[in-house]
Amino acid sequence: MTATESPRQADFSLEADQESVRDTFSAFFSRESPVSLVRECEPSGFDSDLWAKLSDLRVIAMAVPTAQGGDGAGWVDLVLLTEQWGRTLAPIPLAESIVATRAVAAGGADVPGEWLESAIAGERLLTFAHHPAVPGKPQLVQAGAVADAVVALVEDHLVLASSESELAIVRNQGRTPMAWWEIAGPETDSVVLASGARARELFAAAKREWRLLMAGALVGMTKGALDIALAHARDRVAFGVPIGSFQAVAHPLVDVAMDLEMARRITWKAAWWADRDPACEHQLIPMAYLFAEEAAVRSATVGVHTLGGVGFTVEADEQLFFRRAKGWTLMAGDPLAELDVIADFVLGSIRDNGALLGVPA
Amino acid sequence: MNFDRLELDESTRAFCGEVFDFLDEHLTEEVHQEEWETGAGHNVAFHKALGERGWILPTWPEENGGAGLGSLEAAILERELAVRYAPTITKGTTTLVLSAVVRSGGDDLKEEVLPGVASGDICFCLGYTEPDVGSDLAAVKTRAIRDGDEWIVDGQKMFTTGAQNCQYAFLVTRTNPDVAKHKGITMFLCPLDGVEIQAVHTLGGERTNMVFFDSHRIDDRYRLGEVDKGWEILMGPLNAEHGMGDGDRPELEQRGGMYGGANVEALRVAIEWAHDLESDGGCPADDPSTRRRLARVALDLEAMSCAPGPMGRIISSEYFIRDAADLIDLVGARGLLERGEHGSVGNGWLEYCHRFAQGTATYGGTTEVHRNIVAERMLGLPRSSR
Numbered sequence: 001m002t003a004t005e006s007p008r009q010a011d012f013s014l015e016a017d018q019e020s021v022r023d024t025f026s027a028f029f030s031r032e033s034p035v036s037l038v039r040e041c042e043p044s045g046f047d048s049d050l051w052a053k054l055s056d057l058r059v060i061a062m063a064v065p066t067a068q069g070g071d072g073a074g075w076v077d078l079v080l081l082t083e084q085w086g087r088t089l090a091p092i093p094l095a096e097s098i099v100a101t102r103a104v105a106a107g108g109a110d111v112p113g114e115w116l117e118s119a120i121a122g123e124r125l126l127t128f129a130h131h132p133a134v135p136g137k138p139q140l141v142q143a144g145a146v147a148d149a150v151v152a153l154v155e156d157h158l159v160l161a162s163s164e165s166e167l168a169i170v171r172n173q174g175r176t177p178m179a180w181w182e183i184a185g186p187e188t189d190s191v192v193l194a195s196g197a198r199a200r201e202l203f204a205a206a207k208r209e210w211r212l213l214m215a216g217a218l219v220g221m222t223k224g225a226l227d228i229a230l231a232h233a234r235d236r237v238a239f240g241v242p243i244g245s246f247q248a249v250a251h252p253l254v255d256v257a258m259d260l261e262m263a264r265r266i267t268w269k270a271a272w273w274a275d276r277d278p279a280c281e282h283q284l285i286p287m288a289y290l291f292a293e294e295a296a297v298r299s300a301t302v303g304v305h306t307l308g309g310v311g312f313t314v315e316a317d318e319q320l321f322f323r324r325a326k327g328w329t330l331m332a333g334d335p336l337a338e339l340d341v342i343a344d345f346v347l348g349s350i351r352d353n354g355a356l357l358g359v360p361a
Numbered sequence: 362m363n364f365d366r367l368e369l370d371e372s373t374r375a376f377c378g379e380v381f382d383f384l385d386e387h388l389t390e391e392v393h394q395e396e397w398e399t400g401a402g403h404n405v406a407f408h409k410a411l412g413e414r415g416w417i418l419p420t421w422p423e424e425n426g427g428a429g430l431g432s433l434e435a436a437i438l439e440r441e442l443a444v445r446y447a448p449t450i451t452k453g454t455t456t457l458v459l460s461a462v463v464r465s466g467g468d469d470l471k472e473e474v475l476p477g478v479a480s481g482d483i484c485f486c487l488g489y490t491e492p493d494v495g496s497d498l499a500a501v502k503t504r505a506i507r508d509g510d511e512w513i514v515d516g517q518k519m520f521t522t523g524a525q526n527c528q529y530a531f532l533v534t535r536t537n538p539d540v541a542k543h544k545g546i547t548m549f550l551c552p553l554d555g556v557e558i559q560a561v562h563t564l565g566g567e568r569t570n571m572v573f574f575d576s577h578r579i580d581d582r583y584r585l586g587e588v589d590k591g592w593e594i595l596m597g598p599l600n601a602e603h604g605m606g607d608g609d610r611p612e613l614e615q616r617g618g619m620y621g622g623a624n625v626e627a628l629r630v631a632i633e634w635a636h637d638l639e640s641d642g643g644c645p646a647d648d649p650s651t652r653r654r655l656a657r658v659a660l661d662l663e664a665m666s667c668a669p670g671p672m673g674r675i676i677s678s679e680y681f682i683r684d685a686a687d688l689i690d691l692v693g694a695r696g697l698l699e700r701g702e703h704g705s706v707g708n709g710w711l712e713y714c715h716r717f718a719q720g721t722a723t724y725g726g727t728t729e730v731h732r733n734i735v736a737e738r739m740l741g742l743p744r745s746s747r
Contacts, residue, residue, distance in 0.1 A: 006377070007440055008614040010666070011363040018362070076362060230740055244742040247733070254732045257740055258672045265667035272362050281364075287660050336653070339660075343652035346659040347632060 012265050014080075021077045025084040028057070033090035035317050041091040044169055045176040046146045051092050055122025063098040064120055068105035075271035079216030083264070086220025086296075089324055093127055093143030093177070095213040099206040100126035100151040104160055106202055107193030115149070115160065115191065124148040126160070128206055130332045133183035142331045144179030145169040151193065151206065152183045158199035159183070159190040174327010175320075207332070211289035212274060214329060215267040218292035221328075222260045222299040225321035229253055229303035243306075252302045259295035266291055283345035286338035293335045296325040364614070367433070376434050380441050383414065388447050397700060400567040402450025403484070403526045412481025417452060418459070426479020436613050443615075443622050451484050451523035457598045458485040458531040462550055465586040465594050470550065474529065486523040488530035488551060488572065491516065496730040498533065498599075499542040499592065503574060505534035505549065507588075510581050514551065514574040522569040524558045529583075530572065531598070537589050546591035549583045565717035618665035618677025620721050624684065627714045628658050630707030631688045645691075654691055658684045671735055675728045678721035685714040 014022065032053055041047045054060075063078055064070020073081075078098070085094050101119045104111055104126065118124040127143040129152035141150055149162040167179035186192045194202050233244030233253060243249045270284035300322040304311040311318050329335065369377065387410045395404060411417050414428060419435040421427025430438070442449050455478060462474065462485075477483030494500050503516025514534060521530060529550045537545030557573040586594040617624040632655060635646035645651045661680040668676040689696040689711045700709030722728045736742040 006367045006369045006374075007437060008366050009363045010612045010614040012612075012667075012669075013362060015362065230742070233742060241746060242743045244736070245744060245746045247729070247745050250736040250740075250742050250745060251729070251732045253740065253742070254675075254735045257735065258668060258676055261669060261672055262664040262667045262676070265669075266663055268362060269364055269667065272364055276365075283659070284663070287663050291660060291664055339653040339656040340649070342656035342659060346656055347635065347646050347652060 012268060018076055018080060021073075022080040022084070025081050026087075028053075029084045029088040029090050033088045035089075035320065038089045038091055038320055042175045043171055044145070045091045045174070046093070046143070047091045048146075050090060051122065051125065054092065054094075058121075059094070060097060060101050060122050061120045064102055064105045069116060069120055070105065075212060075274040076268060078213060079219075079267050079271045082213045082216035083220035083223070083267075086217030086328075087224040089221070089224065089320055093125070093146070095210050095217060096127040096142050097125055097147075098213060099210045100128040100149075102209065103128070103151045103158065103202050103206050104193060106205075107158065107160070107191075111160070111191060111193060126151060128210065129153070129181070129183060130207065130210075132203075133185075135185045136182065138180040138182040140170065140178050140331060141181040141183075142328075143177050144181045145177040150181060150183060153199060153203040154183060154185045154190075156199060157186045157195045158193040158202050159186055160193055161188075161190040172327060174324050174330075176324075176327055178331070208285055210332065211338075212267070212270055212285050214332075215263070215270065215285070215288035215292040217328065218289075218296040218325070219260065219264045219267055221296040221321055221325055222256065222263060222292065225296070225299040225303040225318060225325075226253065226256050226260060228318050228321075229256070229299075229306040232307050249306060253306065256295070256299045256302050259291075259298060263288070263292040263295040283342050286341040290335050290338040290342075293325075293329055296321075300325045367613075373434060373437070376430075377437060377441075380438055383410075383416075384441065384445055384447070387411075388445055392448065393446070396448045397566070400562070400565070401523070401526060402448050402567060403452070403523055404448045405526065407448065408452060408484070409481040411452070412479060415479065417481055418456070418479050421479065426476055440613055440615075446622050446626075451486065451526050454487050454523055454531075455483075455485045455527075458487070458550070461531065461548070461585055461594050461598050464597070465548070466550060467582050470582050474550070477528075483529070484523065484527040485529050485531055485550070486521050486527040488518045488521055488532035490519050492519050492571075494519075496726045498595070498726075499546065501533045501535055501546065503532070503534050504538075505532075505536050505547055507536075507581075508578075511578050512549070512581060512584070514549075514577040514579060516574050518572040518574075520561070520569050521558075521572045522567070524553060524570040524572050525560070525568070528553060531585075533591065533595060536591075540589070543592045545589055546595070547588050548585040548591035548594040549579060550585055551577075551579055551583055563720055565720040566713065567717075567720065614666055615673075616666050617662045618668060618673050618680070620677050620681050620718070621662075621665065623714050623717060624662060624665070624677075624681050626707070627685060627688055627711055628655070628662060630710045631655060631658070631691060634692055634706050651691060654687055658688060671731050671739075674725070675731045675735070678718070678724075679728055681714070681718040681721055685711065685718040689715045 032050055037047060058071055061071045062073040066072035104116055104119055119126050125147045127141055127147035127150050129139055129141050129150050131139055133139060133152045133154045145167050149160050151160055161183050167181060169177050170179055172178055184190050230253060233249055234242055236243050267288040270288040273281040273284055303318040304322050307316055307318055310316050387407050392404050392407050415423060415426060416428055416438060418427040419430040419438055423429050459478060474483050489498055491501055505512045505514050529552055532549045532551040534547050534549060535545055536547040556577055559571045561569045561571055563569060615621055635651060636644050638644050661684050665677045665680050692706050692711055695704055695706050696711045698705035698709060699712055733745050737744055
């Protein structure tokens with residue numbers, strides 16, 4: 001620390017309006033997406049009524065900047081929203097549609113107005129292809145079976161492509177409406193949102209934004225799965241005592257609770273920096289995503305085992321979390337690949353200025 | 362929510378300058394070298410220099426030996442001492458105990474010790490655990506038996522770190538063996554004159570102690586609080602040590618958690634090593650597997666910085682243990698070389714961390730005990746059957 005550098009604050013408290021965002025969506029998802037709905041929507045993993053209710057709340061519009069026709073909520077608000085989505089496993093492709101709509105909104109003048117307006121309003125559902133599309137080679141697209149169009153990078157263009165025919169759901173562990181989609185290039189009637197460097201920039205931004213939103217959702221999943229396991233550990237009696245009094249049962253739950261707290265705080269911090277100065281503290285988004293992904297998987301796994309044999313039955317709600325902890329994320333690839341991104345920041349920065357993550361040189 | 366750097370006004374910036382100048386002058390290479398050799402966690406000259414500035418009790422008024430600092434300035438001071446790895450273990454135990462002395466000590470006792478604490482002439486250690494007690498503090502066997510205006514103390518304390526530099530121990534004694542274990546405990550600020558102190562050296566290079574009380578007579582004025590009500594007196598400092606302290610201080614980032622200073626430095630050393638050119642012109646930082654492992658440690662550091670309270674206490678030591686082992690593996694044989702040896706990495710820092718990290722899982726109660734605290738107090742799980 002040099003004489004000009006003052007200490008960083010670590011204030012994780014929510015502002016009153018952020019608390020109200022959290023409480024509003026907590027109540028909304030608890031009310032509108034009970035676990036019975038999650039089950040009813042299997043295996044498709046999509047509920048159009050729930051989607052319509054969220055559209056009435058202008059949830060997609062929240063995520064679009066005001067200059068582009070949206071309501072311009074900040075990233076902290078958005079991760080508070082996705083935490084509640086993940087906590088309740090609500091059957092809608094929220095993160096994909098937000099990043100796809102944001103990309104369309106950022107795409108500029110060539111986007112037909114009705115696409116943008118209807119996407120912001122939630123009348124048309126957009127999704128996002130995580131990997132560059134190769135013409136002639138279909139890729140698995142999250143929500144591909146229920147989306148009206150997909151935002152994809154094809155060669156050097158970011159396109160908005162619709163499918164000629166309705167795509168069939170591919171049955172999958174996460175019970176999501178994924179589909180094989182052969183994404184057409186710009187030579188067809190796809191809308192070109194951007195080309196060249198701008199296209200690659202928007203694609204990279206969408207991937208980053210999806211990770212931040214999903215970090216929030218995974219925090220919520222960690223919480224949802226932990227709550228089920230804690231309730232069971234408090235109530236279930238074996239050998240004459242509640243099983244939560246056994247350290248072999250309690251301590252893994254403590255580990256999950258610690259993961260939850262850390263995952264939530266890294267996610268909030270990443271979101272705060274994304275609002276504040278997106279060019280700063282970039283390593284926080286891959287960190288938040290990877291940490292929260294591992295937390296959610298651990299929470300669901302520990303949870304299934306805390307419930308014992310019952311946890312392995314389909315009657316147990318815990319298995320719904322187990323399926324989705326990976327089922328909602330693997331579309332983006334191996335979570336451990338985030339370490340490569342983190343390494344670029346960590347190992348790059350020491351060559352640049354001798355300082356690492358605020359550590360004195 | 363706020364993660365910006367603090368905006369410091371002119372007087373606070375000037376204060377930072379004073380802290381830097383002070384540390385440049387007093388926290389010398391000789392002080393670090395002495396600490397390396399003794400592992401005492403304390404340096405008499407450095408501690409007294411802090412006392413002269415009123416920085417042992419920085420928020421106390423100047424007339425009481427403090428420096429009248431605000432809580433922000435005090436937090437800046439503490440953070441800088443940690444970042445620069447100043448030997449402040451005994452300062453830490455002294456101030457931890459002080460609140461109990463102020464709250465529960467008699468006026469003549471306070472008169473006897475407070476000025477000396479502020480000046481750095483008097484230090485306190487923790488007379489907590491015993492050979493057969495471990496983390497189950499309420500099971501102490503050291504007896505204190507009343508004899509008129511005096512008490513006769515018999516027993517043995519373990520891990521009384523800093524006792525050789527302290528004048529008093531914050532002593533947990535059993536005064537009534539016939540009631541439930543939490544109910545027969547009395548606390549003393551026990552003078553250590555004439556008490557046998559035996560050094561115990563740790564894997565981490567620290568010196569701690571065994572302390573033997575053999576019919577050790579102390580005046581009743583050294584008692585803190587009521588007889589047999591010691592457990593309540595003990596809880597204040599104990600909670601603070603468990604990371605459940607007061608919420609008044611400004612929330613400053615503690616990078617890498619409780620043992621962040623050592624941990625952050627370990628990653629910095631490993632990153633520096635990773636950029637050393639090898640004979641073929643490449644460097645370890647070009648290797649994808651090395652990159653991932655360093656990234657994992659960086660992620661651990663971020664997570665540790667974010668873990669609150671007793672969770673932070675568990676995480677900062679367990680991640681430290683894991684990361685220290687991984688970093689020394691990564692570096693290989695050179696990582697084993699000690700401070701001062703030719704070819705050592707980071708002047709032996711990883712070698713040191715790999716040993717030192719182990720003890721952190723026991724300090725202030727083991728991480729397992731802290732898991733029980735989290736389970737029962739934060740998660741509402743039933744009390745463990747132990």
